[in-house]
Amino acid sequence: MRRTxxxxxxxxxxxxxxxPRPGVAQSPxxxxxxxxxxxxxxxxAGAGFSAYSLLMAxxxxxxxxxxxxxxxxxxxxxxxxxxxNYLANAAPKDGSVIAIAMPNFFVTPWTEPQAVKFDPxxxxxxxxxxxxxxxxxxxxxxxxxxxxxxxxxxTALGASSRRSTTSIAPLLMNELLGTRFKVITGYTGTxxxxxxxxxxxxxxxxxxxxxxxxxxxxxxxxxxxxxxxGLDFARVPIEGVPRIRDLISxxxxxxxxxxxxxxxxxxxxxxxxxxxxxxxxxxxxxxxFAAARSPEFAADAMRRNLEINPKPGEExxxxxxxxxxxxxxxxxxxxxxxxxxx
Numbered sequence: 249m250r251r252t253x254x255x256x257x258x259x260x261x262x263x264x265x266x267x268p269r270p271g272v273a274q275s276p277x278x279x280x281x282x283x284x285x286x287x288x289x290x291x292x293a294g295a296g297f298s299a300y301s302l303l304m305a306x307x308x309x310x311x312x313x314x315x316x317x318x319x320x321x322x323x324x325x326x327x328x329x330x331x332x333n334y335l336a337n338a339a340p341k342d343g344s345v346i347a348i349a350m351p352n353f354f355v356t357p358w359t360e361p362q363a364v365k366f367d368p369x370x371x372x373x374x375x376x377x378x379x380x381x382x383x384x385x386x387x388x389x390x391x392x393x394x395x396x397x398x399x400x401x402x403t404a405l406g407a408s409s410r411r412s413t414t415s416i417a418p419l420l421m422n423e424l425l426g427t428r429f430k431v432i433t434g435y436t437g438t439x440x441x442x443x444x445x446x447x448x449x450x451x452x453x454x455x456x457x458x459x460x461x462x463x464x465x466x467x468x469x470x471x472x473x474x475x476x477x478g479l480d481f482a483r484v485p486i487e488g489v490p491r492i493r494d495l496i497s498x499x500x501x502x503x504x505x506x507x508x509x510x511x512x513x514x515x516x517x518x519x520x521x522x523x524x525x526x527x528x529x530x531x532x533x534x535x536x537f538a539a540a541r542s543p544e545f546a547a548d549a550m551r552r553n554l555e556i557n558p559k560p561g562e563e564x565x566x567x568x569x570x571x572x573x574x575x576x577x578x579x580x581x582x583x584x585x586x587x588x589x590x
Contacts, residue, residue: 276531279343280314287320287518288335288347290328291408292437296459297348298322300377300516303554304536307545311535324436327352327412329364336366336521343528346374349519351413351511358574359583360411368572370522372529373514373564374536377549378458378557380515381482382417384492385460386452387445388474395476395495398427398452405429406441406450411586414441414454416508417479419585421492424501438463454479456512462553480512504581507574515557517564533561 285308289301298320305318323331328350339345349371357368386392392403398421407415410433418429432450435441441453442464460468460475467473478484478491493509496502518536520529539545540558549556574582 275313276528277313279528280312280316280531283314283316283344285309285312285316285318285343286339286345287318288331288339288345289320289322290324290331290348290350291322292324292439293322295438296380296456296463297350297516298437299459299462299552299554301348303545303549303552304377304518304539306548307539307542308535310544311538311542312531326363327356327409327414329353329356329411332519333365335519336371339521341521341523343520343524343532346518346520346532349373349511349514349517352411353519354511354514354568354572355413355416355508355582356411356586358579359586360588363411366521369568371519372522372524372533373561373568374518374520374533375540375561376515376517376557376559376564377540378515378555379482379513379559380456380458381484381512382413382454382479383457383460383475383484383489384418384421384452384454384477384479385445386474386476387448388472389448390451392451392476393474395425395427395490395492398429398476399425400428402428402430403452404450405431406435406444406453407431407433408435408437408441409433411588413508413511416582416585417454417492418452420505420508420582423585424496424505425492452476456515457482457484458555461555465553480509481506482512504578507578508582510571513567514564517559536561 287301287305289297291297301320305320309316309318329352331347332353335347353368357364405418415431415433418431421427422429438455438459444450445453475484475486475489493502493505496505537560
């Protein structure tokens with residue numbers, strides 16, 4: 249009896265001292281305890297995607313079993329594609345790395361498949377903090393007051409890269425509406441672009457409406473910044489400011505515009521790469537949406553002057569499945585605007 253008790257005691261001690269053997273499943277709480285979740289952002293610090301990611305990073309861990317820490321890592325480049333390529337191929341597939349689905353996630357895989365190393369249809373959305381409707385703005389000292397004015401004179405517009413939606417949208421406006429934008433690329437995020445706007449290096453740019461209100465509301469109130477149009481499905485809450493899609497009469501051309509505008513509906517959505525275990529994917533989805541809907545999150549967003557409009561990952565998955573893949577003609581047209589050669 250004594251020998252049996254000793255053996256049983258040693259076995260119990262071994263389970264307490266030794267870590268789980270490879271292949272032995274861990275509970276979500278065991279996995280995430282003392283773990284750090286990396287939140288990748290494909291733009292520079294200081295821009296809208298950065299601001300929302302820092303907001304979520306402050307709250308997500310409270311809703312994940314094991315209460316992990318969450319840190320934001322900025323990985324700009326290729327309109328956000330660099331961060332998503334990293335997530336899909338180099339990052340661990342254990343639920344410890346998530347990323348913002350940057351706007352080009354919804355465009356580049358169809359227009360320039362050789363530039364991406366992932367299949368967007370295999371990713372899973374965790375949820376969104378807010379939609380991210382974009383607007384066209386000009387510096388007021390330019391004297392430009394309407395879309396019609398943009399048809400009369402060449403206007404320098406700041407964008408991140410030719411393959412970015414910040415460039416694609418104004419180039420498409422040139423084709424569909426007759427504006428005369430001269431797109432100047434090389435600005436790696438909203439922050440550098442807005443500095444260029446203030447310095448007079450460019451006269452116009454496209455920017456998320458939420459970023460205007462949260463980071464540049466003083467420019468708007470003082471009249472330094474003029475909003476000329478909404479670039480997506482949402483209406484700009486300024487009297488007399490039109491949606492660009494409403495200025496396009498041809499249904500086929502509007503469908504082309506809507507494909508470019510689709511990323512705004514997903515806004516600040518986060519994704520996990522293929523290969524993350526289903527149990528951890530569910531944990532992260534539940535935690536993301538719970539955080540985004542919590543009173544603490546709402547209060548913190550208000551302090552940071554960020555608008556929130558959460559949507560769960562399951563709804564975003566269904567939306568992407570229904571509208572995420574364009575027809576070949578639309579893909580080819582946008583690819584040409586991006587400068588992609590066949």
